[in-house]
Amino acid sequence: MEVWSNVFSLALFTATIRSATPILFPALAGIFSERSGVLNIALEGIMLISAFAAVVGSYYTNNAWLGVLCAVIAGVLTSLIHAFMCINLRADQAIVGTGINILGAGLPSFLLLKLFGSQGISPIVERIHEWRIPILADIPVIGPILGEQSPLVYISLVMVPVSYFVLFKTPFGLRLRSVGENPHASETVGVSVFRFRYLGVIISGVLAALGGAFLSVSYLAQFVKLMTAGRGFIGLAAMIFGRWNPWGALFACLLFGFADALQAAAQASNVPIAPQFLRMLPYVLTIIALVGAMGRANPPAFVAKPYEKA
């Protein structure tokens, strides 16, 4: 009994938020891309590449924020490859995504060796420190949970209403969604399918990059081989579970984040369950959520379908 009460403390919820962030970024990233009609299973790869780029940036400038900037640039560049193959060359989007994931797994390890002469981990670099939000931090219960987190955590949370607003309240969002639902209709009213799909994929790249940067220069202060551990994919699961809606995705991410925090806390407090099983928790939850969401989820009608002009 004693050990379990150690697990369920306020710190568990603080950790939940922290664990949700690197899932929330790719989930939002997926929403932007898929709403525009481009399947994006490349998020995992993009996150890895950007996480590495963030460490490199931070290492050479001694400024973690410049590291984040490097991550965003790397994320956008990788996304541009994805966009070019999917939109211009009309390649199979699942295959392009898989290709980028393989690149994301291999390239950082290769560069790690080249730049730092190390296998698997980078040197420790400057990281982004938590911010203490003045009034918020002093509120009981909420304060300890939300009041002192990494600025990237706050950015991810703020991105939820922002994404919702952009997608569902602005002309830009209407057009972006139309391109994913019926690009032929968009074209006839002068909305460029090409342009909006590119924008969808690029925004997606920026968000995924922030997710990667959070892991390497905020949560940790170094790059570790394959450090995303499937978070890009869990993000996609959260996107589906949340029905391609930012609020839904946030809910799903908090759920996954909770599972992740729970298993970590349980391991730390030596609960009598084998750690291997505990570590499976978030992934099992992902599968259950996906199976449950399946029949009900309505993806954008033209996702993964290349568009060909008449």
Add this chain to the structure above:
Amino acid sequence: MYLEMKNIVRRFPGVLANDHICLEIEKGEIHGLLGENGAGKTTLMNVLCGLARPDEGEILIDGMKVEFGNCLDAIKCGIGMVHQHFMLVPVFTVTENFILGNEPRKGARIDTARAREMVLELSEKHGLKVDPDALIKDISVGMQQRVEILKALSRGAELMILDEPTAVLTPQEVEDLYRIMRSLQEAGHTIIFITHKLQEIKEITDRVTVLRDGRVVGIVRTKDVEQVELARMMVGRDVVLRVEKDQHAPGEVMMSVKDLRANDSRGLTKLKDITFDVRAGEIVGIAGVAGNGQEELVEVLTGLRKQESGSITLDMQDISQLNPRERMYAGLAHIPQDRQRRGLVMNFSLVDNFLLGYEDLKPFARGPMLDYREAEKFASKLIKMFDVRTPGSQILARTLSGGNQQKAILAREFQRDPKLLIAAQPTRGLDVAAIEFIHNELIKFRDQDKAVLLISMELTEILDLSDRILVIYEGEIVGEFKSGQATPEQLGLLMAGSKKGQM
């Protein structure tokens, strides 16, 4: 001259869709565009509305040369198009579709209140009622068409292109459309109207341009020509607009349907204990307004939907528990109503489409392998027999024109040598020549002592072809007539729900 298209050329791989086409449109006229399936009408209009670029040729408006890089350019020049397949986003509301690409703003956000007002204002002004908050997927095709027309008007369309607007409408909705077209004309708009129905051309247009094989073969004033003449121009030979068929004595009962009851996908009862027979050597027509259970009937008979109760026998064999393929082997063939969804796999080549339902039969199946040499032979035979116009059997089904898609399905289904053929809306959207062809094939089939169940919303088709007519209303058979016994008025009344005794 208001609009001129000069020497427009547009090629597709293996097809010259538009071959130096010249089209002249006067201000304020309703101009008909007539041509067989695949004549190049849609292609030409896609060029005019900026969706496709011509390989050669130019467009002039009021004598000034214009070039359209995309649809926006054409919209700016006052050209709006209602496409053959509507260009709407199904999961958006009427208002969202209406404003897409042209959104009223309030700061950064869409001014939804203003948008709604715009829809209502314009719909009021033109007498086109729509519900601004309904989702497109929930409203009828007639309504969707109104949204398309309003969309074009809101962007200041002077010239309105209507590509086969009547193909999907009920007779009542067609009347509404005529009314709308006339009032647009009075308001000074110019209209290009595409249809396959000659009486519609006669009724509403001022002038007609006729296309055949991508070329202009005639430009006439509508009141100067008869329907047969138009048909001849369009097809290049005389066309019999009336079906000619001999009396044929029906034989044994081929299919017998007893007390058939079925629900639709939402669980509402759509067939209420229907009973009827179809005999060998007989065409039985089912007349009715769309949505009175015809779709469910076809689905239950072919095994695509489970019946709640009742039995179906085909040539003495009870088939009501068999799956679609077993029914096919038992002697049932099906020409589905929606050829693009159920008739063909649009992204398959013609050969592969022909193979459907034959793929595990000899000589095409050899152990686990398909014998494509045999398949190719089979395909060429069917293409020749049914005059499918295509550059080859490797062409994807989706690039064929509607008429040729239908001919391909017919060819495949007749080749099964079925005992009974279910033909649902077999000539929807087809040109007169294709209709003539398909009607003749159906009659020839009957004359070989086969049975046909014809489902059609087109009353003339039912009257022309059927040996016996059943009228369906709200899932019940409310009338039965021998050929020649019923007048269109009688049928029309029954279809609209007035009971026999009250006629």
